[in-house]
Amino acid sequence: MREIELVIIGGGPAGLAAAVKAYELGLRDILIIERDIELGGILQQCIHDGFGLHRFGKQLSGSSYAQKFIDKVEEYNIPVYCNTMVIELTEDKKITAVSPQEGLLHIQAKSIILAMGCRERTRSQVRILGTRPAGVMTAGAVQRYINIEGWKTGNRAVILGSGDIGLIMARRMTLEGIFVEGVYEVMPNLGGLRRNKAQCLDDYNIPLHLATTVVSVHGKQRVDGVTVAKVGPDRMPIEGTERYIPCDLLVLSVGLIPENELSRNAGLELHPITKGPIVDTTMMSSVDGIFVAGNVGAVFDLVDYVSLTGEVAAQGALSYLRGQRTHSNSIEVIAGDNVSFIFPQNFYATKDHKDNEKATLYMRVKKTMKKVRLEVTCNGQIIATKKERFATPPEMLSIDIPVDKILDGQLKINVLE
């Protein structure tokens, strides 16, 4: 069995950033395991711009964003196994993987960073009724066919879900000659960024229907239409508002969930809301030496956050490998007023922090608010605040907290209007 100091499972933005950071911190015995034939993860099919504003100060396409990290990985000669799938992960960090080139791989890792990303919710999870013909696809699947394989998957589409992926796909499909009949959103408000509505829907006269959902799919072999209906405050369809829309493609952009097959496999404790592993501010999970980076922990809206968590995880893994993880307290950060969840869920408190060291906490709010103040308290004392002009549930907020000030006690975050 091969021994490796740090194995990173997943070569998307989280895993790549973790690998580059770990190398730059001096670690050499690293292996990236990627299941696809190339690095980059889902960014390879995100050909639109808008990535990397925080990190690179400009708006790159997803593929360029990935390329910046891939170039570093190549420059540093960090070992990568592509086309390799981890099929088993144990609590004591034994990895079993398969690949056509390497066969069955048995690795004993000293530390692991999980960076498998997330997956899309399916039609059954949002309970779309009706038949099961060809032509019902997730936005990600359509995006892959169009942007990577070069194939159209229909001629007349209905999109369910107005998150950024749904909006971006509306434009992309239109530009590739697929007529988009409309974008439907079960919630009373837009799911994605308003600028994406402006440049993806308004530019192309694609109507957006809020508080409306797809109730059922029609067609035996191929989709020949869908029924949409207005929904009430309980998000249930209102009788009598049903409308039949002829189409041959239903595209679903109805949310993402962390990929947690391996997390479960290794016995990591999962969080009921994020659906990913519970971690501390070093991104370590409930299992010693197994770290988490990016969307596998919680679904982020910005790739910059994803790569940042990768770097934090790399730092955490290094401290762990070098035995610098001294006895510490893990303090649960309590989601206070208007906060639906916080990631990382726990604060890693230790005396060994450097001066002025900061830890970043990410959170989502429960409702849309304007002019908000984020407030972190420790035993009732405010230790950090931040102002935001607005906060909406689909957008992640972040705040840095000074780590040297906290050793124990109660940590809480409120978001106040």
Next chain:
Amino acid sequence: MDQESVKKSIAQILEEKFRPNNISFTLDDDGLICFEGSMQTWQAMVDFCHAVAKLPNIKHVVSHIKTPEKIYKEPVDKTPYLKLGIIDEVDVLIIGGGVIGCGVARELSKYDINILLVEKASDISEGTTKCNNGMIHSGYDTKPNSLKAKYGVKGNAMYSKWAEELGFHFNRTGSFVCGFNQEDADIIQGLYENGMKNQVPGIEIISGERAREIEPNINDKVIVALWTPTAGYVEPYEVALALAENAIENGTKILLNTEVFDVLQENGKVTGVLTNRGIIKTKVIINSAGLYADEIARMAKDEFYTIHPRRGTLGILDKENKGKLHTFVGKAPSNYTKGGGPQETPEGTLLIGPSAKEVADKEDLGVDRDDLGFILDKTMELTKNISPDSLITFFSGNRAATFEEDFIIEPSKKLKGFIHVAGIQSPGLASAPAISEEVMNLTIAELGHEVAEKVNYNANHVFTKPFRDCSNEEREQLIAQNPAYGKVICRCETVTEAEIINAIHGVIPATTMDAVKRRTRAGMGRCQSGFCGAKVLDLLSKELKINPAEVTLKGPNSEILTEQTRNFQRGDSL
């Protein structure tokens, strides 16, 4: 037959419950009643025919009653197909590749005769078989002395041998009928007595506590249960595939995408069938066409039953529920058509349902809110520690029910060489081994001459062990022999490229996405082919040497892709 008294009874039923109507009928001396006319709803027509079927002296009910929901197809113009001429000549022709057709083919393949099975879909088990809950019923609830009772209990007992020979998953887990109150307890007592009459082995009534000792996640509110240890489960399409492959291994031919348009006869004897491929001559026809058995019977001019599809919705809960149930947990029925509760599947997921709803269209496989609500509510009511949020997919299938609600397994009285195997609904899957054996005997008798058994008949069929079930040593060997075993295509179910390619070139080639899914489980997991769909499609395109736009989900008109976005040469992508 007292025509007058039947007329009076029917008039009374119509008067009481089914006004207005416009019904006429003919009644023959054998107790076959055939209705013409129209009614307001499909459900009313079904209720009416059910009521008539229960009348004394009525043996069979045929309904040509029209209702607004039913869309009637234009008859097929046979001339172009007749021109194709005779394409084959066999001894026995089986119509329908469901579990019954495949079972009969496999049993008959013991004999030294020419057998051909024709199936109109692009794969076997595309009808009722693929959307079945896989339950091998113990037989407590079928009417004593019915064919369902006879073949159900017998078939159940034969499953162990079938599974052993054919290599499919079969778990004899036992099943519960749960009761929450005295009323349920009375129903359970009735079922128990019924089961005793049917000679169901090991049947007993047990307390709620005892039930929870066997199945800890039965709801605490359950106070009494009927326990039958002989019940079990299979993957129905796996059983059909094993049967079909074994039949082929023993010389049977199977033609997919082959639809029967007419039954040909001369002097009251079967001579062949007309299909979309041309004429196939045969001595014996076995009508195991499932939902379409009545239409085939009509072609044979021996229509004495009508199939009214009864839709059942099923759901699958994620394998995160693995181990939460080991048996089948049902509820005391308040209405005899309402079916099952949750049960384990061979793959560790939980299967819930089915519901029961009369539908006009045999191809109506939709799921509506009531059906889905029904199966989820029932699961929640019967169990604990199982969350409906883990639902990964739901779908419907149609049962091929007759108004008499019993099997029809008999040679035609009007057409020599034609055997009816119709109305095979629950417990049809459990009955399959017994029905197959019976139909084998009927066929031999119908052939009318001595038939020799094959000397080299091999009853055993072996499925290749799935990669996910292999030990690491076995995996290592597989990858060493064929690197495609090292390429995982379906992440959720750990299905490798080699397995998918093997399925595409299998004994019965998988030529659609769904056919690959049924054989390998690729796309059956929690992401429901979101990740692997494109890769499976690419493999189908490459291996079948067809354009990617020709790859279908489940046969003609279910293509996944429409056109290429740019004029590029196909590279070696993926």
Next chain:
Amino acid sequence: MVEKEYICIICPVSCDLSLTDDNGDLSVSGNTCKRGEIYAKNEYTKPVRMITTTVAISGSVHPLIPVISTDMVPKEKLKECINLLYNLQLQAPIKEGDIIVKNILDTGVDIIAAKSVKKL
């Protein structure tokens, strides 16, 4: 006097912008940075957009390569630019940042590769 409302597309903040045209004198409010003001004025006088799409490529693993414009191009030329790109056929290898089309349709904007593609 003309008044117009826009949603700024420059960054994720998506500011609500109000523009007033007082006889050719343009003023913008609602923006939280300078770029918002420029965006609103552009949107009123000559709206521009980024181009991101794919171009066919041979000799590589995948048949397409993503491309991006180095700057925004006039909105009315978007369709024409894209049609031009749809008819190109490139050859691997290509490095990210390589110019695919220089000064596309005289807009002064280049189209560059948004990914490095190796030769098979």
